[in-house]
Amino acid sequence: MSAAADAVDAASPHSRPPHPGRWRSALAITLLGVALVLLSPLVGSVPIPPTEVFRIILHQLSGGAVYAQPCAGVTDSAPLCSAYVEIVWDERLPVLLLALLAGAALGISGATLQGVFRNPLADPYLLGLSSGGALGAAFVYVFRIGEAEASLVLPVLAFAGSLGAGVAILLAARGRSGSVETLLLTGVALASFLSATLTIVLLYNPTGSLQVSFWLLGGVGGATWNRDGVAFGGILIASTLLVLHGRELNVMQLGNDVAQSIGVPTARLRQRLILLASLVTAMAVAFTGVVGFVGLVAPHIVRRTVSSDYRVVLPLSAMTGGLFLLAANDLAVTVLPGTQLPVGIFTSFAGAPFFLTLLYRRRQASTMGDS
């Protein structure tokens, strides 16, 4: 081959790396995430000096070894300082962690469902997983079941409702031809049915409907270290199991028959993956209510900026989802000083324009949804 031809070859688009800048994008998301996590504790209705916030965190993390006098350098009196500690350590940090966890759960659940159904619109909401959770929550407020211990009963019922919806989809589709389309439509029908049931329940029981409505908008306000601990355990286990299925999800994108011919037991895997996705979604719904858009958008952001390889999409969707929800929550806290707006509003209100920009500006790693 002549030197000229070589030069042409080198300049041809084929010689480009497959996903230009994919690792740069991944790095950018990570750096953005670190910045966001560092900045988030500073955000809140009570203005606390940044240095004070970090001193408190370091003090708590070190078990009180560092900064033995937490209020040193602050002109205010000691009781106020202990209020700072409470705000930063027992409120802001649990909220931050819960936002990350719930967002991660929704992100990875959305990525899994989009992969299983080979459908860019699939997410926990479309399938009725969150409607199930909402119905569970409604029982607490409307029928005043265990209202006394609402903080305990509410997550449990929401979890049960959400997981129940996932199991119901699988049971309904079991023994049938079990095609992807059947499963997806079963979920859509179930979602519709559950929302209708919820509407009826609320219509005839106006007493609890305001609380339920608020819960439906989603929020991470009720976070505590204990709740975070439970959410962390559950989400970590289910997410780890999901991440291990990246290779199978890649092959499943070739279609049911091809995947089977390569040795992927598609029917069994679909059930397992839907069950795990329901589980992580249920964990998120239990503690945050219904937060929309995260599960849909996070996987698409990853696919468009980094890669469509599910071994990458799954963990990065979790990360992106977590950061997305955290950013939305920071907005929810700061937009109207003194008020905490439901975070679910911001995931959509700020997330939709952001997503649209991405959708129309970048056409890269994947065409999922374009064809």
Place this chain on the structure above:
Amino acid sequence: MRAPSASGRAVAGLEGVTVRFGSRTVLHEVDLSVGAGEFVALAGPNGSGKTTLLRVLLGFIRPSAGRATLFGTPVDELPITERARRVAWVPQEEANRDNPTVREYVGYGRYPYRGRFQAESAVDRERVEESLSDLGLGDRGDDGVQTLSGGERQRAVLGRALAQDTPLILLDEPTSHLDIGHQLDILERVRTLSRRRGTTVIAALHDLNLAARFADRVVILSRGRKYDDGDPARVLSEGLLARVWGVTADLRRDPRTGVPYLLPHQRVVEGPAILAGPGFGPVHVVGGGGAGAPVLRALSDDGYRVTTGALHLLDTDAETAEVLGIPMVVEVPFAPLGAEVRSAHRRLLEQARVIVVAPFAVGPSNIANLDDLEPFVPQTPTYLLAPTPIDQRDFAGGAGARAWEALRSAGAREVDGLPALQAELRSLEARWRSAVPAAAPALPS
């Protein structure tokens, strides 16, 4: 490379396999045994059951009756990973909307060899690189599959199947979306690789000519039944195309390779297959001097199996029959019909289901034709084409007119032109079809 488990045992076998979807029978008691290293083409019209047969072998469809085996083991008893190590599949078209690199994509074929926590092994990498270079994709390994052209993409699919390293590969119309150059390219590669690696190949190919060109053996499916099975040179015939596809064609032979090929006519006959009923024989045309040529062309275009005779060599009718590939009996030019030719002609007449007498000029050299066909008139519907009265074309001194009259009195019917003849044949066929309930096409005798 893994060797087929035991010599002599079929790589793939079907025993009386029947597949029903609801009340519809898609495969009907199909038997098939494919040996190691064979390249078998499955051919048949759309809906004949080719894809279903492949899906049975892949274990996607469980037969309603009968047994499908791979290397002697029933397909449904093989664990899915084990099955994926024995048989790979290349579909017509793969709807992958993601964009893995070609190398990653081909690497998907290594799935059945890797445990969940196992990293890619040296063997995995070696197989992938080997597949890439075998398919001429060595320099495209790092490109996304969405950047590939149609031909390259199908090569990548084939590469994925090869990386699966199976002794058997099934292909379902692997080239139907490609242009002719890429069709040949893909099939050429499949054949070369199968020979080199000893891989057994079963490919559904609706293009009979491609099937004959590349396969060692052609299996014809028609309406869910195995219609024929054997060497392409034997299986391919005009009758095959007419009966199974309902298309008329000429059979030619590639002068360089000797491979037979079919050249379909422009006109496609309506209905599943003309004269497909059991026992339906050909329409025999008695002609001469060019009077028979338009009849031969018209009937052949209509999809009838046609025979003709007894003609003289170099005669217009004989040349027409030659071009149309119509079987005929010929005598040397201008000579009266000899005894041998006449008896050969009688054999054709005997096989005919319908006899048509073209309005040829009757002379001493061919009057024997009329005499010879008279005994067949009572049991065979016979049509006399008579656009002009017989006495205007009797050059045998009245013998022609007498013979014509004898045919009429034996039951032959006069029709005044080709359209009338074609209408008669259609109504005749309709009557026969309704008398013989629709059945599977008879095997060619």
